[in-house]
Amino acid sequence: VLTNPRSERVRAVRALSRRSVRSRTGRFVVDGPQGVREAVRYAARDVLDLYVAAGAAARHEEVVREALAAGVHVHDVDDAVLAAMSETDAPQGLLAVVRSPSPTLADVLAREPSLLVLLASVRDPGNAGTVVRGADAAGADAVLVTEGSVDVLSPKVVRSTAGSLFHLPVVTGLAAEATLDALRAHGIRLLAADGAGGTLLPDADLTAPHAWVMGNEAWGLPATLRERCDDVVRVPIHGKAESLNLAMAATVCLYASAGVPRNTPAGHGGRG
Amino acid sequence: VLTNPRSERVRAVRALSRRSVRSRTGRFVVDGPQGVREAVRYAARDVLDLYVAAGAAARHEEVVREALAAGVHVHDVDDAVLAAMSETDAPQGLLAVVRSPSPTLADVLAREPSLLVLLASVRDPGNAGTVVRGADAAGADAVLVTEGSVDVLSPKVVRSTAGSLFHLPVVTGLAAEATLDALRAHGIRLLAADGAGGTLLPDADLTAPHAWVMGNEAWGLPATLRERCDDVVRVPIHGKAESLNLAMAATVCLYASAGVPRNTPAGHGGRG
Numbered sequence: 234v235l236t237n238p239r240s241e242r243v244r245a246v247r248a249l250s251r252r253s254v255r256s257r258t259g260r261f262v263v264d265g266p267q268g269v270r271e272a273v274r275y276a277a278r279d280v281l282d283l284y285v286a287a288g289a290a291a292r293h294e295e296v297v298r299e300a301l302a303a304g305v306h307v308h309d310v311d312d313a314v315l316a317a318m319s320e321t322d323a324p325q326g327l328l329a330v331v332r333s334p335s336p337t338l339a340d341v342l343a344r345e346p347s348l349l350v351l352l353a354s355v356r357d358p359g360n361a362g363t364v365v366r367g368a369d370a371a372g373a374d375a376v377l378v379t380e381g382s383v384d385v386l387s388p389k390v391v392r393s394t395a396g397s398l399f400h401l402p403v404v405t406g407l408a409a410e411a412t413l414d415a416l417r418a419h420g421i422r423l424l425a426a427d428g429a430g431g432t433l434l435p436d437a438d439l440t441a442p443h444a445w446v447m448g449n450e451a452w453g454l455p456a457t458l459r460e461r462c463d464d465v466v467r468v469p470i471h472g473k474a475e476s477l478n479l480a481m482a483a484t485v486c487l488y489a490s491a492g493v494p495r496n497t498p499a500g501h502g503g504r505g
Numbered sequence: 506v507l508t509n510p511r512s513e514r515v516r517a518v519r520a521l522s523r524r525s526v527r528s529r530t531g532r533f534v535v536d537g538p539q540g541v542r543e544a545v546r547y548a549a550r551d552v553l554d555l556y557v558a559a560g561a562a563a564r565h566e567e568v569v570r571e572a573l574a575a576g577v578h579v580h581d582v583d584d585a586v587l588a589a590m591s592e593t594d595a596p597q598g599l600l601a602v603v604r605s606p607s608p609t610l611a612d613v614l615a616r617e618p619s620l621l622v623l624l625a626s627v628r629d630p631g632n633a634g635t636v637v638r639g640a641d642a643a644g645a646d647a648v649l650v651t652e653g654s655v656d657v658l659s660p661k662v663v664r665s666t667a668g669s670l671f672h673l674p675v676v677t678g679l680a681a682e683a684t685l686d687a688l689r690a691h692g693i694r695l696l697a698a699d700g701a702g703g704t705l706l707p708d709a710d711l712t713a714p715h716a717w718v719m720g721n722e723a724w725g726l727p728a729t730l731r732e733r734c735d736d737v738v739r740v741p742i743h744g745k746a747e748s749l750n751l752a753m754a755a756t757v758c759l760y761a762s763a764g765v766p767r768n769t770p771a772g773h774g775g776r777g
Contacts, residue, residue, distance in 0.1 A: 267747075275745070359631070367753055372743025400745035435764060471644025471763050473547070473672035475539075477756070481639055484753045485760050491743050492707060 234287070235310040238317035246284075246318040246330060252384045259333045261386035264319050269327040270296045271396030277303035279332040284308050286315040289326025296327065305329075320388045333386055336402035338377065338412060342419050346374035347495045349421065349444035350483060353409050353458055354381045357450055361385055362393025363480035364447070369397035371487035376401065377444070379409040413461040416444050423462040425454055426486050428476045430465035434486060437466045439493040445486050450479050506559070507582040510589035518556075518590040518602060524656045531605045533658035536591050541599040542568045543668030549575035551604040556580050558587040561598025568599065577601075592660045605658055608674035610649065610684060614691050618646035619767045621693065621716035622755060625651045625681050625730055629722055633657055634665025635752035636719070641669035643759035648673065649716070651681040685733040688716050695734040697726055698758050700748045702737035706758060709738045711765040717758045722751050 237243070248254045249262045260281065263272050266289075272280050273296055283300050285307060290297060300307055315324050341349070350368050355361050361383050368376050378385055385391075385403050413423055422443035446462055448454030459465060468477055468485050477485065509515070520526045521534045532553065535544050538561075544552050545568055555572050557579060562569060572579055587596050613621070622640050627633050633655050640648050650657055657663075657675050685695055694715035718734055720726030731737060740749055740757050749757065 363750065363753065366746055367749065369744040370740070370742050370746040370749050370753075395747070395750070397744075397746050468642070468760070469763070470642050472641040472669075474638055474641040474669050475667070477639065477642050478635065478667070481635065481642075481753065481756045484749070485756060488740070488757050488760075491741070 235284075235308055235314050238313045243314055243317050246328070249330065250320045250388055252387065255333065255384070255386050260330050261333055261391065262318075262320075262388060263329045263331050263391055264321060264388060265325045265392065266293050266296065266327050268391060268394070268396050268398070269329045271399045272329055272331055273300045273303060273305065275399040276331065276334070277305060279334065280305045280329050281332060282306045282308060282330045284310045284315060284318060284328045286310055286312050286324070286326040288312065293327055334403070336375070336404050338404050338407060338415060341375040341377070341402055341404060342415070344374065345442075346421070347442040348373045348487070348490050349375055349377060349416070350487060351377040351379070351412065351444050351446045352382055353379045353446060353454060354449040355447060355479065356383050357479070358383050358387055358389035359393050360450060360478065360480045362390040364483045365390075365394040365401075365403060366397040367480065367484035367487055369400045371484070371491040373401065373487060376403045377407055377412060378403065378405045379407050379412065409458055410461065413446070413458060417461070422464075424486075425459050425462040425465045426468070426482055427453055427459065427465050428467050430467035432464050432466045434466055434468050434489050437464060437489070439490045440496050442495055443490065445483060445490070447479060447483050507556075507580055507586050510585045515586055515589050518600070521602065522592045522660055524659065527605065527656070527658050532602055533605055533663065534590075534592075534660060535601045535603050535663055536593060536660060537597045537664065538565050538568065538599050540663060540666070540668050540670070541601045543671045544601055544603055545572045545575060545577065547671040548603065548606070549577060551606065552577045552601050553604060554578045554580060554602045556582045556587060556590060556600045558582055558584050558596070558598040560584065565599055606675070608647070608676050610676050610679060610687060613647040613649070613674055613676060614687070616646065617714075618693070619714040620645045620759070620762050621647055621649060621688070622759060623649040623651070623684065623716050623718045624654055625718060625726060626653045626721040627719060627751065628655050629751070630655050630659055630661035631665050632722060632751045634662040636755045637662075637666040637673075637675060638669040639752065639756035639759055641672045643756070643763040645673065645759060648675045649679055649684060650675065650677045651679050651684065681730055682733065685718070685730060689733070694736075696758075697731050697734040697737045698740070698754055699725055699731065699737050700739050700742075702739035704736050704738045706738055706740050706761050709736060709761070711762045712768055714767055715762065717755060717762070719751060719755050
């Protein structure tokens with residue numbers, strides 16, 4: 234049982250709350266039972282260490298057993314150690330250090346995606362995490378994130394994905410313009426979601442493979458990106474609200490897509 | 506210009522971050538230009554005081570002019586005073602003290618609503634506020650909130666509504682069972698939104714006036730409420746996510762409703 238909250242190991246885990254440290258070490262923290270369970274289930278080989286607080290072992294017996302069966306290093310720790318490792322005020326007894334995933338756009342395109350979402354300079358951790366969760370729920374093939382966006386491996390984003398981070402590829406650090414060009418060249422329709430769009434969501438053509446392109450919370454999509462899109466679509470506002478927040482707009486768009494069967498583009502063997 | 510951040514007035518405003526004080530005084534705080542603008546526009550008679558920081562007056566000239574025209578007491582304050590009044594780390598120059606709205610269920614029913622959402626024991630401020638914003642955007646007639654839920658006049662909820670709090674009635678403190686019975690007696694179909702529901706959202710009958718009934722984030726709807734509902738509906742999950750978060754599920758359900766024309770129930774002159 235690890236009992237020293239000031240040990241080098243504990244400091245090293247805690248340091249992963251900093252983006253620079255995550256980037257240098259290629260590791261990040263998954264805090265809490267839901268995220269840990271999905272990490273163990275879908276990415277066990279990337280789970281480097283699992284820390285289990287005294288009181289949590291019985292409560293989360295199944296996850297711990299799965300982790301041990303998958304060869305994960307499981308460490309018993311006392312509550313003070315877990316609290317020192319965790320960024321949250323109320324740690325929930327399980328915390329994992331996980332190797333940062335590094336899927337590429339090429340990986341995603343090779344699987345002939347039919348539904349994607351691209352976050353361009355999205356800054357709010359809750360929005361980014363919620364979009365990943367919504368994309369997963371709506372059956373999207375991947376989430377693409379441009380450079381200049383929030384780090385999806387930051388504790389707050391990881392928490393808001395509720396484990397979905399391990400369910401679908403999340404490609405990060407992308408150059409926005411080049412990525413849109415690559416998607417277009419691959420036959421993927423680009424739909425900007427924008428409150429000022431000329432096409433209402435119910436009228437948008439969602440029958441081809443497509444990507445929803447979401448801009449920054451405050452300033453939206455810059456013209457250079459909007460111009461690259463095939464259509465600019467707005468979620469209809471029926472009441473007096475000015476807009477939906479980014480995560481809600483993305484989820485409504487993705488669920489509209491989920492309800493429409495998609496054709497395969499000429500020359501690409503999409504999953505339809 | 507008010508310059509003393511320790512004045513009695515400043516303390517009284519700051520005290521409104523406490524639920525007991527809001528409840529006793531019948532007042533709450535709206536912090537930031539978006540909320541203040543909507544309060545002035547839709548509820549000017551309830552805006553008791555508007556505080557404007559030195560740097561913000563020029564930036565928000567139009568809102569201040571509208572407030573003055575509506576007879577609101579506008580006070581110039583320096584930044585230290587606004588910071589002392591505000592609960593946020595980065596106050597945005599405008600803060601209003603507003604009389605708490607007190608719409609009743611009877612008011613809402615008298616207007617023959619065709620789309621409602623009821624939050625039963627919802628606890629997270631971001632969820633509650635986002636549902637109010639989503640309900641507004643989807644054209645719902647009101648949001649109903651049971652006793653035991655988060656206080657919708659708390660600063661975090663007010664902020665997440667992004668002004669929608671002033672666009673549609675938000676009835677609070679309701680007894681859950683009696684409210685469901687009253688809605689049913691009024692010819693309103695009750696649809697529980699629940700990940701374990703037997704009816705998929707695309708198959709739900711949304712053609713009659715109805716209310717979406719959302720349970721607590723952690724434990725969902727208790728059986729006594731679920732049994733009172735006409736149907737239990739789940740948003741389809743296409744990927745590996747376990748669920749959507751409450752605000753996203755509510756928004757997807759409300760937008761599904763928004764896309765369907767509604768009939769008037771026999772004996773009630775609904776707006777269709």
